[in-house]
Amino acid sequence: MRRMLAALVAACALAAPAAAQDVGQVLEAAAAAMGDVSTIRYSGHGWVANVGQSHTPADDWPRFEVTAYDRTISYGHRASYEIYNRRQGDYPALGGGTPLQGEQQHVFFTAGEYTWTLAGDDPVPQPANAEVRQLDIWMSPHGFLKAAAEADDASATALMLEGRPLTIVSFAALDRYRVNGTINEDNLVERVLTWVPNPYFGDMIYDHRYTGYQDFDGVMFPTVLHSHQGDPRVNPGHNWMEITVTGVHPNLDLDRELVIPDVVREATVPPVVVRSTQMAPGVWRVSGGSHHSIGVEFDDFIAVVEAPQSEARSLAVIAELRRRVPDKPIRYVVNTHHHVDHAGGLRTYVAQSAAVITHEASRDFYMDVFLHPGTRSLEPDILSSLMPWFAPNRIPALELVSDEYTLTDGERVMNVHAVPDLGHVGTMLVVHLPAERILINADLYSPRLPSAEPPPVNDSMRTLAATIERLELDVARHVGVHGLVGSHVDFLRIVNGQ
Ligand SMILES: [Zn+2]
Numbered sequence: 001m002r003r004m005l006a007a008l009v010a011a012c013a014l015a016a017p018a019a020a021q022d023v024g025q026v027l028e029a030a031a032a033a034m035g036d037v038s039t040i041r042y043s044g045h046g047w048v049a050n051v052g053q054s055h056t057p058a059d060d061w062p063r064f065e066v067t068a069y070d071r072t073i074s075y076g077h078r079a080s081y082e083i084y085n086r087r088q089g090d091y092p093a094l095g096g097g098t099p100l101q102g103e104q105q106h107v108f109f110t111a112g113e114y115t116w117t118l119a120g121d122d123p124v125p126q127p128a129n130a131e132v133r134q135l136d137i138w139m140s141p142h143g144f145l146k147a148a149a150e151a152d153d154a155s156a157t158a159l160m161l162e163g164r165p166l167t168i169v170s171f172a173a174l175d176r177y178r179v180n181g182t183i184n185e186d187n188l189v190e191r192v193l194t195w196v197p198n199p200y201f202g203d204m205i206y207d208h209r210y211t212g213y214q215d216f217d218g219v220m221f222p223t224v225l226h227s228h229q230g231d232p233r234v235n236p237g238h239n240w241m242e243i244t245v246t247g248v249h250p251n252l253d254l255d256r257e258l259v260i261p262d263v264v265r266e267a268t269v270p271p272v273v274v275r276s277t278q279m280a281p282g283v284w285r286v287s288g289g290s291h292h293s294i295g296v297e298f299d300d301f302i303a304v305v306e307a308p309q310s311e312a313r314s315l316a317v318i319a320e321l322r323r324r325v326p327d328k329p330i331r332y333v334v335n336t337h338h339h340v341d342h343a344g345g346l347r348t349y350v351a352q353s354a355a356v357i358t359h360e361a362s363r364d365f366y367m368d369v370f371l372h373p374g375t376r377s378l379e380p381d382i383l384s385s386l387m388p389w390f391a392p393n394r395i396p397a398l399e400l401v402s403d404e405y406t407l408t409d410g411e412r413v414m415n416v417h418a419v420p421d422l423g424h425v426g427t428m429l430v431v432h433l434p435a436e437r438i439l440i441n442a443d444l445y446s447p448r449l450p451s452a453e454p455p456p457v458n459d460s461m462r463t464l465a466a467t468i469e470r471l472e473l474d475v476a477r478h479v480g481v482h483g484l485v486g487s488h489v490d491f492l493r494i495v496n497g498q
């Protein structure tokens with residue numbers, strides 16, 4: 001089927017005004033102009049952004065200053081070593097992860113199928129990111145030419161773009177990713193673009209732009225590396241990273257192969273495990289790993305607060321709630337805010353015809369992109385591949401909250417309140433169960449064990465305290481989408497610095 005599709009696409013390409021070219025000649029000319037490298041090391045400075053953590057869906061990803069950047073790639077070893085320091089710098093502290101406290105160092109190792117970071121001196125396996133990190137090696141300027149020359153499906157198409165003659169060389173990397181490299185009139189690689197799987201965007205644009213080429217010891221290398229990831233409606237993709245390159249060292253003698261630690265070799269993506277505890281009659285905390293959900297039972301349906309992370313996670317939460325409450329469907333899911341780690345599992349609920357209760361500022365992005373039921377090729381989910389619902393109403397159904405929203409069956413009451421004026425996010429909702437005196441929040445206050453060191457007080461905690469006071473919410477217990485369950489007495493003591 002895939003082959004038939006490819007043949008169809010190729011036939012259409014021939015019919016288009018663009019001209020097919022001899023890909024071998026194009027790649028040879030580019031390799032001659034760019035110079036051959038077996039290894040390359042480059043360094044510089046710039047900025048990097050937090051993908052999936054924008055202040056509102058209309059905003060760019062929040063940025064951090066990169067004070068020092070250094071990367072070495074060994075093509076023969078399929079290896080990359082990247083290290084950089086980031087700090088908040090002069091970038092506005094709006095969005096997830098801001099304000100960044102002090103300066104942090106990030107290290108990424110990639111060797112073939114393996115990727116890991118470091119915590120102190122200890123390797124931390126990153127099996128979920130390994131494939132994209134490996135792909136990234138073949139998206140570097142010289143890596144692209146090498147991988148395209150090796151590929152047996154590479155094609156070259158000549159186009160006029162904004163009055164410039166350009167050639168796009170395209171091939172499938174790692175048997176899965178369509179990689180397109182744009183080669184300009186000087187035979188230099190000025191853009192390499194692919195799509196990677198993402199819970200928000202499905203097949204998400206992942207785009208490196210290479211400009212300001214200079215000669216470094218006979219090798220041409222860009223002095224500006226500018227990358228995008230994200231929303232196909234803009235640019236395309238939001239701004240993700242930019243490095244101004246100040247030093248390039250081609251063909252260093254790197255005789256020492258990266259040693260892959262055993263813990264990295266043996267790591268696999270951990271299975272999703274959730275467990276549930278009853279907090280009050282018909283109120284279930286479904287916990288697991290770093291994010292939790294809360295199921296609330298009404299007369300003839302269930303409402304779930306938060307669908308974090310992924311479809312696998314949502315399926316586990318749905319199964320656990322079905323075990324607890326076998327006879328009621330999930331009709332509503334509350335989305336505390338649009339950050340990808342908190343919203344990544346929403347599509348699974350939409351696929352089962354639940355309405356999403358979310359902030360009105362998330363509407364356009366959710367309707368146009370995130371909850372769109374169109375196909376996803378890299379990581380199909382239930383919504384994109386099975387289209388399970390048939391409903392006369394508009395799907396997905398969004399219940400939009402600008403200020404407050406109440407869900408009730410006449411007995412149980414669940415109030416959803418917007419929390420304005422937050423630096424963390426502009427789409428925040430908290431959920432209050434007045435009869436149970438429970439307040440559910442994400443990213444504002446994450447209760448810890450009473451015996452543990454209390455969390456440092458920040459603006460989000462202060463805003464939560466002010467919101468409780470302003471709305472006169474009766475709260476006995478706080479339930480964090482992160483962290484544990486804590487008493488309001490403890491919360492007030494922490495916020496008031498006692
Ligand atoms: Zn967040």
Ligand SMILES: [Zn+2]
Pocket residue numbers: 341342442443482
């Ligand atoms: Zn969070």
